[in-house]
Amino acid sequence: xxxxxxxxxxxxxxxxxxxxxxxxxxxxxxxxxxxxxxxxxxxxxxxxxxxxxxxxxxxxxxxxxxxxxxxxxxxxxxxxxxxxxxxxxxxxxxxxxxxxxxxxxxxxxxxxxxxxxxxxxxxxxxxxxxxxxxxxxxxxxx
Amino acid sequence: xxxxxxxxxxxxxxxxxxxxxxxxxxxxxxxxxxxxxxxxxxxxxxxxxxxxxxxxxxxxxxxxxxxxxxxxxxxxxxxxxxxxxxxxxxxxxxxxxxxxxxxxxxxxxxxxxxxxxxxxxxxxxxxxxxxxxxxxxxxxxx
DNA sequence: GCATGAAACGGGAACCGTTGTCATCTACTG
DNA sequence: CAGTAGATGACAACGGTTCCCGTTTCATGC
Numbered sequence: 001x002x003x004x005x006x007x008x009x010x011x012x013x014x015x016x017x018x019x020x021x022x023x024x025x026x027x028x029x030x031x032x033x034x035x036x037x038x039x040x041x042x043x044x045x046x047x048x049x050x051x052x053x054x055x056x057x058x059x060x061x062x063x064x065x066x067x068x069x070x071x072x073x074x075x076x077x078x079x080x081x082x083x084x085x086x087x088x089x090x091x092x093x094x095x096x097x098x099x100x101x102x103x104x105x106x107x108x109x110x111x112x113x114x115x116x117x118x119x120x121x122x123x124x125x126x127x128x129x130x131x132x133x134x135x136x137x138x139x140x141x142x
Numbered sequence: 143x144x145x146x147x148x149x150x151x152x153x154x155x156x157x158x159x160x161x162x163x164x165x166x167x168x169x170x171x172x173x174x175x176x177x178x179x180x181x182x183x184x185x186x187x188x189x190x191x192x193x194x195x196x197x198x199x200x201x202x203x204x205x206x207x208x209x210x211x212x213x214x215x216x217x218x219x220x221x222x223x224x225x226x227x228x229x230x231x232x233x234x235x236x237x238x239x240x241x242x243x244x245x246x247x248x249x250x251x252x253x254x255x256x257x258x259x260x261x262x263x264x265x266x267x268x269x270x271x272x273x274x275x276x277x278x279x280x281x282x283x284x
Numbered sequence: 285g286c287a288t289g290a291a292a293c294g295g296g297a298a299c300c301g302t303t304g305t306c307a308t309c310t311a312c313t314g
Numbered sequence: 315c316a317g318t319a320g321a322t323g324a325c326a327a328c329g330g331t332t333c334c335c336g337t338t339t340c341a342t343g344c
Contacts, residue, residue: 007291007292008290008291008292008339008340008341010291010292010293010339011339012293012294013292028330029331030329030330042294043293043294044293044294045294045295045331046293046294046331046332047293047294049330049331050292065207065211069211069302069331070330071330088253088257088259097257097259099257101253103246103249104249104266107243107246111230111241112230112270115230115239115241115272116272116273117230117232117268117270117271117272118270118271118273118277119270119276120268120269121268121269122267122268123209123265123267123269124266125264125265126259126262126263126264127262127264128261129259129260129261130257130258130259131258131260135260149321150312150319150320150321151312152310152311152321152322154321154322155321170301171302172300185322186322186324187302187323187324188302188303188304188322188325189321191301191302192321192322211300211302211330211331
């Protein structure tokens, strides 16, 4: 299961990756589709979903579920050796910063183990407003 | 504004809470609906959703989005004040343990702040298999 | 370069969970 | 006990995602 040589090289697959690479943040499948079409690519929504899922499966893309039932995708380093990571995502523009979270990993393992749970997985997503989209300084910010 | 006495006391509202209380884990809205009907309550799916959302809004229930677009609900201590907490949820039966996560709270604030993000919120869900549903030790690394 | 088999594509329908609509019903108040 | 605001629920609408299946395109051998 090393070589997940799933897909054949196609224009559409390239288009999806291209759109994803051009965006420096998370995008929904529909946004990717719209962007690809806008860029002149001939591609169907179904195909966008197919490629997005393939990328996610192969670990070439990260997925977050924003909580309102809309999955968002983002390209990430092909085989980011050992680095399971998380993101801080801007609620407004989808921009994101990648952050490592060794403490959180350990914490998850520990509390789950303490409760007797096995095969532990976890989802950690941090949402916020990036500097550019920060609202009026409600606290003491200058 | 303390008493968010939003809803009138009705049989249906009681039924939803009853079902939720009987289950010691997370349940989807549809499951709650099915259980209520099975228990002989006369109630509609719409109403189940309404009460579930009310409970969640008032902080009387926790919600997790299992990642496949299905929200799951669980009763929790009425007004547990500042106690923002998380859960370890069994993938198979929905059973869950409540866990406090002060370190994670701090971590989220810190990394988001470091990246210049404000209005930070986060979702942390840990999934696993409870002792009862553990599979044979497969040595699989997540 | 061209034929060929297989994989990928894509339009539209199907699905599924969730929310909106609105006429009817019911829990509370006076 | 009657009046009324609010709750209910059957059904339709909705939005995101997946399935279906005939058509197109890729990759390869000739």
